[in-house]
Amino acid sequence: MDKLKNLLSGDKRRFERDIQKLISLNRKAFDFLGIEARGNYDDSFNYSLRLASSEYSGVIPIRSAGSGLVSGYLKVTGRYGEEIDDILPLLRDENFTPEFDDSMPISIDAAVAPPKYIECAKYIDIYEQAERFHWQKFSNRNLTQSRPRNTDWVRYSLDSFDPANALKYPNKINLLTTDHIEWMVLQYVLDLAISELKSLKTPISLRMHYANDLKRLGRCYDKGAIIPADHITIHSSDPMIIKELKNIANLILANSSDIRCAWRIDYSRFFERYIQYLFTLLAHKRGTRIVNNPHYSISGKKPAWALKYLEPDIVMIKEGNQVIVDAKYKSHMYNWDSNSEELHNTFQEDFHQVLAYSSFNTMQRKKTIIAYPYNEFRCYSTTAHSSLNECENVTYLMGIPISKAMIPEVVDSLQEII
Numbered sequence: 001m002d003k004l005k006n007l008l009s010g011d012k013r014r015f016e017r018d019i020q021k022l023i024s025l026n027r028k029a030f031d032f033l034g035i036e037a038r039g040n041y042d043d044s045f046n047y048s049l050r051l052a053s054s055e056y057s058g059v060i061p062i063r064s065a066g067s068g069l070v071s072g073y074l075k076v077t078g079r080y081g082e083e084i085d086d087i088l089p090l091l092r093d094e095n096f097t098p099e100f101d102d103s104m105p106i107s108i109d110a111a112v113a114p115p116k117y118i119e120c121a122k123y124i125d126i127y128e129q130a131e132r133f134h135w136q137k138f139s140n141r142n143l144t145q146s147r148p149r150n151t152d153w154v155r156y157s158l159d160s161f162d163p164a165n166a167l168k169y170p171n172k173i174n175l176l177t178t179d180h181i182e183w184m185v186l187q188y189v190l191d192l193a194i195s196e197l198k199s200l201k202t203p204i205s206l207r208m209h210y211a212n213d214l215k216r217l218g219r220c221y222d223k224g225a226i227i228p229a230d231h232i233t234i235h236s237s238d239p240m241i242i243k244e245l246k247n248i249a250n251l252i253l254a255n256s257s258d259i260r261c262a263w264r265i266d267y268s269r270f271f272e273r274y275i276q277y278l279f280t281l282l283a284h285k286r287g288t289r290i291v292n293n294p295h296y297s298i299s300g301k302k303p304a305w306a307l308k309y310l311e312p313d314i315v316m317i318k319e320g321n322q323v324i325v326d327a328k329y330k331s332h333m334y335n336w337d338s339n340s341e342e343l344h345n346t347f348q349e350d351f352h353q354v355l356a357y358s359s360f361n362t363m364q365r366k367k368t369i370i371a372y373p374y375n376e377f378r379c380y381s382t383t384a385h386s387s388l389n390e391c392e393n394v395t396y397l398m399g400i401p402i403s404k405a406m407i408p409e410v411v412d413s414l415q416e417i418i
Contacts, residue, residue, distance in 0.1 A: 009066040029060035058264030086404040104262035120193035275327035333374040333399035374399025
C-alpha cells in the first residue's frame with residue numbers, strides 16, 4: 001500500500017478496487033510496453049499488483065486510480081540492471097530510433113529526442129490553422145507606377161532621359177499583405193516538413209495520414225520565393241497561432257524537439273545495434289570493412305514456411321578474410337557455471353546459427369563470434385573441428401558490458417582478440 005500510495009485513493013478498504021482501476025486506466029500504456037498487468041493473491045491471500053515485462057524497454061506515464069491524472073511514470077530497464085540512456089544517443093548513426101507515442105506525454109526527459117517527423121507533423125497541423133488566420137503584415141515593395149509616390153528620384157532621373165520613361169515612377173510603398181517575408185520563411189520550414197514526412201524514414205501510416213494535406217500544401221507556395229533561415233525570431237506582437245508555429249519551426253530548424261512522450265525499444269534489437277556500433281568503432285581502428293545485416297538470399301522451389309534469406313548481424317571483411325558476429329541478448333554469460341536443458345538448447349540454436357552463416361566463407365579456418373551481455377568484458381574460445389576435410393571453426397563466446405564508460409576498453413579488447 002505504501003509503495004503505491006501516490007497512485008491509489010488512499011483508502012485501504014478500496015485497495016483491490018483501486019488496483020483494478022489502476023490497471024484499467026493504464027491499459028493503453030501497459031500494452032504499449034508489452035506489460036502484463038493484473039491483481040494477484042499470494043498464498044496468504046494478500047492482494048498485490050503484478051507487472052510482467054516483455055521484450056520492450058522504455059518509459060510510459062502512469063495515471064492515478066485516485067485522481068485519474070498522470071501522477072508518475074514507469075520505466076522498464078535492462079534485465080541485468082544496466083542503464084541504456086547514455087547509449088541510445090550514440091546509436092542514432094546506426095539507423096536506430098525508438099518508437100514514440102506522442103498521445104502519452106511524460107514529464108521527464110527522454111533518453112533520445114523523438115524523430116524529426118513528429119515535430120514536422122505538428123508543424124503541418126499548426127500551419128493549416130495559421131493559413132486560415134490570414135496573417136497580414138506591412139511589406140515594402142518596389143513598384144513602377146504612373147504617379148509619384150515615395151519615389152526613388154535618383155533612379156527616376158537616370159531612367160527619365162528616355163521620353164518613354166517620363167511617366168514611369170519607381171515608387172517604394174508599404175502594402176498590407178499575407179505574402180510577406182516572415183511568411184516566406186515559414187513556407188521554407190513547410191517545405192522541409194513536407195520533405196521529411198514524404199521520406200521513407202517516416203512510418204507509412206503517418207505518410208498515408210498526411211498524403212492529401214501534403215499534396216494540397218505543396219501547390220500553395222512557390223519554392224522559388226521561399227526564404228531560407230537558421231532561426232526565426234518570435235515577436236511579442238505576433239498572434240498566438242503564429243508564435244506556436246514559429247516555435248515548432250525553430251525546433252525543426254535546430255533538429256531538436258520539446259516533445260516528451262512514451263517511448264519503447266525492442267531490447268534484443270537495441271543490443272544488436274549496440275554490438276554493431278562497437279564493431280564499427282573496431283573496424284575504423286583496424287581499417288576493415290564491416291557490413292551490418294547482409295542478406296544471403298535463398299532461391300529455388302520451397303514451401304511457404306521456408307526461409308527467404310539468412311541475415312547475420314555483422315560481417316567483418318579484410319583481404320578475403322571474414323569474421324561473422326551474432327548478438328544475443330541472453331543470460332548465458334551470467335550462467336557460465338550452470339547447466340540446464342534450456343541453456344543447452346538455446347546455445348545450440350545460437351551455435352548452429354553462426355555456423356550456418358560462416359558456411360559461405362571459403363576459408364579452412366573460420367572465425368565466428370557470439371556476443372552476450374555481461375557486466376564486464378569476457379572472451380572464451382571454442383573450436384569445432386571437421387574430421388572429413390580438416391576445416392575448423394573458431395567461435396568466440398563474448399560477454400559485452402552495456403556501458404558507455406567501458407566502450408573504449410571493450411573496443412581495445414576486441415582489437416587484441418580479432
